[in-house]
Amino acid sequence: MLRRTIISAFAVLVIVGVTVMGFANTEKGTAQMNVDLTLYLGGKIAVDGGVVLILPQEVPADAFVVPEDRPNIAQDRVTPTGPDQIVLGADVRSQKTIVTFQYPAGASYTYRFRTRNADVNPHNIKTDRIGVGSGTGVHPVTGETEAYDTVLTHHIDAGEWTTSQSRAARAELNMGFLAERYGCIEFAAVQVCDARVDRLEP
Numbered sequence: 001m002l003r004r005t006i007i008s009a010f011a012v013l014v015i016v017g018v019t020v021m022g023f024a025n026t027e028k029g030t031a032q033m034n035v036d037l038t039l040y041l042g043g044k045i046a047v048d049g050g051v052v053l054i055l056p057q058e059v060p061a062d063a064f065v066v067p068e069d070r071p072n073i074a075q076d077r078v079t080p081t082g083p084d085q086i087v088l089g090a091d092v093r094s095q096k097t098i099v100t101f102q103y104p105a106g107a108s109y110t111y112r113f114r115t116r117n118a119d120v121n122p123h124n125i126k127t128d129r130i131g132v133g134s135g136t137g138v139h140p141v142t143g144e145t146e147a148y149d150t151v152l153t154h155h156i157d158a159g160e161w162t163t164s165q166s167r168a169a170r171a172e173l174n175m176g177f178l179a180e181r182y183g184c185i186e187f188a189a190v191q192v193c194d195a196r197v198d199r200l201e202p
Contacts, residue, residue: 041125045097097193
Protein backbone atom coordinates (compact mmCIF):
# COMPACT_ATOMS: atom_id res chain seq x y z
CA MET A 1 0.00 0.00 0.00
CA LEU A 2 1.35 3.43 -0.95
CA ARG A 3 -0.05 6.58 0.55
CA ARG A 4 1.58 9.93 -0.13
CA THR A 5 0.97 13.18 1.69
CA ILE A 6 2.50 16.57 1.00
CA ILE A 7 3.02 18.50 4.23
CA SER A 8 1.39 21.85 3.63
CA ALA A 9 2.84 25.09 4.97
CA PHE A 10 -0.65 26.30 5.81
CA ALA A 11 -2.16 23.13 7.19
CA VAL A 12 0.66 20.95 8.40
CA LEU A 13 -1.74 18.86 10.44
CA VAL A 14 -2.00 15.96 7.99
CA ILE A 15 -3.38 12.56 8.89
CA VAL A 16 -1.48 9.87 7.03
CA GLY A 17 -2.87 6.86 8.76
CA VAL A 18 -6.10 5.98 10.53
CA THR A 19 -6.68 2.55 11.99
CA VAL A 20 -9.56 1.17 14.00
CA MET A 21 -8.65 -1.96 15.88
CA GLY A 22 -10.63 -4.86 17.28
CA PHE A 23 -14.06 -3.50 18.12
CA ALA A 24 -15.21 -7.13 18.38
CA ASN A 25 -12.99 -7.36 21.47
CA THR A 26 -13.86 -3.94 22.80
CA GLU A 27 -13.34 -3.44 26.51
CA LYS A 28 -16.03 -1.46 28.26
CA GLY A 29 -15.58 2.26 28.03
CA THR A 30 -12.94 2.35 25.31
CA ALA A 31 -15.00 1.89 22.12
CA GLN A 32 -15.23 5.63 21.51
CA MET A 33 -11.69 6.47 22.65
CA ASN A 34 -9.14 7.72 20.15
CA VAL A 35 -5.40 8.08 20.66
CA ASP A 36 -4.12 10.83 18.38
CA LEU A 37 -0.36 10.89 17.72
CA THR A 38 1.58 13.69 16.04
CA LEU A 39 5.20 13.05 15.04
CA TYR A 40 7.22 16.23 14.58
CA LEU A 41 9.94 15.92 11.95
CA GLY A 42 13.12 17.89 12.59
CA GLY A 43 16.86 17.66 12.30
CA LYS A 44 18.42 15.51 9.62
CA ILE A 45 15.30 13.56 8.62
CA ALA A 46 13.43 16.79 7.84
CA VAL A 47 16.25 18.05 5.64
CA ASP A 48 17.65 14.88 4.04
CA GLY A 49 14.77 12.40 4.35
CA GLY A 50 14.71 8.96 5.92
CA VAL A 51 12.48 6.14 7.11
CA VAL A 52 10.12 5.90 10.09
CA LEU A 53 8.69 2.62 11.36
CA ILE A 54 5.56 3.03 13.52
CA LEU A 55 4.68 0.16 15.85
CA PRO A 56 1.30 0.63 17.59
CA GLN A 57 0.99 -1.43 20.77
CA GLU A 58 -2.41 -2.42 22.10
CA VAL A 59 -2.55 -2.72 25.90
CA PRO A 60 -5.40 -3.61 28.28
CA ALA A 61 -7.63 -0.60 28.89
CA ASP A 62 -6.91 -0.58 32.61
CA ALA A 63 -3.14 -0.62 31.93
CA PHE A 64 -3.12 2.35 29.56
CA VAL A 65 -1.60 5.45 31.13
CA VAL A 66 -0.11 8.69 29.82
CA PRO A 67 2.76 9.50 32.22
CA GLU A 68 2.69 13.13 33.25
CA ASP A 69 6.41 13.14 34.01
CA ARG A 70 7.33 12.54 30.36
CA PRO A 71 7.20 15.16 27.60
CA ASN A 72 4.13 15.36 25.38
CA ILE A 73 5.11 17.59 22.46
CA ALA A 74 1.55 17.87 21.14
CA GLN A 75 -0.07 18.83 24.42
CA ASP A 76 -0.05 22.57 23.75
CA ARG A 77 -0.18 22.29 19.96
CA VAL A 78 -3.09 19.96 19.18
CA THR A 79 -6.57 20.46 20.56
CA PRO A 80 -8.53 17.24 21.31
CA THR A 81 -11.74 16.94 19.33
CA GLY A 82 -13.60 15.72 22.40
CA PRO A 83 -13.28 14.18 25.86
CA ASP A 84 -12.58 10.73 24.40
CA GLN A 85 -9.52 11.79 22.42
CA ILE A 86 -6.05 11.54 23.93
CA VAL A 87 -3.42 13.70 22.25
CA LEU A 88 0.20 12.50 22.10
CA GLY A 89 3.26 13.99 20.43
CA ALA A 90 6.96 13.22 19.95
CA ASP A 91 10.00 14.47 18.07
CA VAL A 92 11.56 12.48 15.21
CA ARG A 93 15.03 13.54 14.05
CA SER A 94 17.04 10.47 12.99
CA GLN A 95 17.06 9.25 9.38
CA LYS A 96 16.25 5.77 10.69
CA THR A 97 13.63 5.92 13.42
CA ILE A 98 11.39 3.37 15.12
CA VAL A 99 8.39 4.74 17.00
CA THR A 100 6.22 2.73 19.37
CA PHE A 101 3.13 4.06 21.08
CA GLN A 102 0.39 2.55 23.21
CA TYR A 103 -3.36 2.62 22.85
CA PRO A 104 -6.03 0.89 24.96
CA ALA A 105 -7.70 -2.27 23.70
CA GLY A 106 -10.86 -1.53 21.75
CA ALA A 107 -9.89 2.09 21.01
CA SER A 108 -8.84 3.60 17.69
CA TYR A 109 -5.70 5.51 16.86
CA THR A 110 -4.70 8.15 14.34
CA TYR A 111 -1.30 9.57 13.52
CA ARG A 112 0.26 12.25 11.38
CA PHE A 113 3.55 13.94 10.57
CA ARG A 114 4.26 17.65 11.08
CA THR A 115 7.18 20.01 10.97
CA ARG A 116 7.67 22.52 13.76
CA ASN A 117 11.00 24.15 12.94
CA ALA A 118 10.85 27.52 11.22
CA ASP A 119 13.93 26.68 9.17
CA VAL A 120 12.30 23.61 7.60
CA ASN A 121 10.10 24.26 4.56
CA PRO A 122 7.18 21.81 4.80
CA HIS A 123 6.69 22.04 1.02
CA ASN A 124 9.99 20.18 0.65
CA ILE A 125 8.80 17.13 2.59
CA LYS A 126 6.43 14.39 1.50
CA THR A 127 5.53 11.21 3.36
CA ASP A 128 4.81 7.86 1.70
CA ARG A 129 3.42 4.90 3.60
CA ILE A 130 5.29 2.17 1.74
CA GLY A 131 4.53 -0.86 3.90
CA VAL A 132 2.02 -2.38 6.29
CA GLY A 133 2.93 -5.63 7.96
CA SER A 134 4.07 -7.25 11.18
CA GLY A 135 7.42 -8.04 12.73
CA THR A 136 9.30 -10.12 15.27
CA GLY A 137 12.52 -9.33 17.07
CA VAL A 138 14.90 -11.92 18.48
CA HIS A 139 17.35 -11.12 21.27
CA PRO A 140 20.75 -12.29 19.99
CA VAL A 141 21.93 -13.34 23.47
CA THR A 142 18.89 -14.79 25.25
CA GLY A 143 16.94 -15.97 22.20
CA GLU A 144 13.77 -14.34 23.53
CA THR A 145 11.33 -12.92 20.99
CA GLU A 146 9.09 -9.87 20.85
CA ALA A 147 6.31 -9.70 18.27
CA TYR A 148 4.61 -6.67 16.75
CA ASP A 149 1.23 -7.23 15.13
CA THR A 150 1.44 -4.01 13.12
CA VAL A 151 4.47 -2.35 11.54
CA LEU A 152 3.78 0.75 9.43
CA THR A 153 6.71 1.85 7.26
CA HIS A 154 6.94 5.47 6.10
CA HIS A 155 9.35 6.95 3.59
CA ILE A 156 10.14 10.56 4.43
CA ASP A 157 10.78 12.09 1.03
CA ALA A 158 13.20 14.95 1.50
CA GLY A 159 16.67 15.71 0.19
CA GLU A 160 18.26 12.84 -1.74
CA TRP A 161 16.95 9.94 0.38
CA THR A 162 15.15 7.50 -1.89
CA THR A 163 12.27 5.09 -1.51
CA SER A 164 14.71 2.27 -2.25
CA GLN A 165 16.80 3.32 0.73
CA SER A 166 13.72 3.30 2.95
CA ARG A 167 12.73 -0.18 1.78
CA ALA A 168 16.28 -1.45 2.33
CA ALA A 169 16.37 0.07 5.82
CA ARG A 170 13.04 -1.55 6.69
CA ALA A 171 14.44 -4.94 5.67
CA GLU A 172 17.63 -4.45 7.67
CA LEU A 173 16.33 -2.88 10.88
CA ASN A 174 15.97 -5.21 13.84
CA MET A 175 12.90 -4.91 16.03
CA GLY A 176 12.31 -6.09 19.55
CA PHE A 177 14.12 -5.07 22.74
CA LEU A 178 14.31 -1.58 21.34
CA ALA A 179 15.60 0.14 24.48
CA GLU A 180 18.54 -2.29 24.55
CA ARG A 181 19.23 -2.08 20.85
CA TYR A 182 19.01 1.62 20.18
CA GLY A 183 19.20 5.02 21.75
CA CYS A 184 15.58 5.73 22.68
CA ILE A 185 13.77 8.75 24.10
CA GLU A 186 10.66 8.24 26.21
CA PHE A 187 7.79 10.60 25.58
CA ALA A 188 4.32 10.33 27.14
CA ALA A 189 3.09 6.85 26.02
CA VAL A 190 5.48 7.10 23.04
CA GLN A 191 9.00 5.75 22.55
CA VAL A 192 11.21 7.14 19.77
CA CYS A 193 14.37 5.18 18.91
CA ASP A 194 17.30 6.29 16.79
CA ALA A 195 17.86 3.06 14.86
CA ARG A 196 21.10 3.96 13.07
CA VAL A 197 23.24 1.90 15.46
CA ASP A 198 22.17 -1.52 16.82
CA ARG A 199 23.99 -2.11 20.09
CA LEU A 200 22.99 -5.79 20.21
CA GLU A 201 24.61 -6.62 16.90
CA PRO A 202 28.36 -7.40 16.80
